[in-house]
Amino acid sequence: MKCQQCQKRPATVHYTHVINGKKTNIHVCEVCAKDSGYMTYPEEGFSLHDLLTGLFHLDTPKVDYQGHPFQQIEELRCPSCAMTFAEFKRIGKFGCIDCYHTFSNRLDPIFSRVHSGNTRHLGKIPKRKGGHLHLKKQLADYREQLATLIENEAFEKAAIVRDNIKELEQKIRSKEAGDNDEL
Structure with missing residues (x-):
């Protein structure tokens, strides 16, 4: 047309x-x-940052999780690079690693919206190249689950998880021994 x-x-x-x-x-x-x-609209159009800012309503919260006024967070500066939260919102990138710690109370809501409710990123391991890393991750999950069960005094379930841990540890040892034989 x-x-x-x-x-x-x-x-x-x-x-x-x-x-x-x-x-x-x-x-x-x-x-x-x-x-x-x-x-x-501006001659340069809209950037991806403009789109994400609009989609995730980064400008809408007026207080953080602790109830501090938004104004205080705007004035908060990173001790390493002196970036403010307002600059981060405008640019869409942090200046240094310390920005994550400095603005951490404002990041969880953003990460939650971006990652479908998750605030912790654990990453992915390729199945072919991961080797026994999948087993080690599963082992760490079992250990965390065991600690929770013991804390809640669910000892019967904890015993089952303990047995699963022993079984996984044996698999990992046998895989590592197999990997060493190939060298």
Whole structure:
């Protein structure tokens, strides 16, 4: 479909006007849309950061989790690179590793929205190259589960998990011994 105004470029902007109950469809190119005032945004367009900021409403919280006013967080500066949270929101990148610690009370809500409710990123291990890393990760999960069960005094379930841990440790030892034989 060609632009209704210049008849030269393809129409990429589509508007529907309803005036006094009368519906009018307008199909114009981006240049004509800017000239006619249908589009009013910066020349450089929108960045991915602008999109994510809008999607995740980074500007909406007025207090952090501890109830501190938003104003105090805006003025908070990273001790290493002197970046403020306002600069982070504008740029979309941290200045250094210490920014994560400095602004940590503001990051969990962002990570939660970005990672479907998860605030902890554990990463992934390729199945072919992971070797026994999958088993070690599962072992760590079992140990964490065992500690929780013991704390809750669920000793019968804890015994089952303990046996699973022993079994996994044996598998890991046998895999490591097999890997050493190949060298």
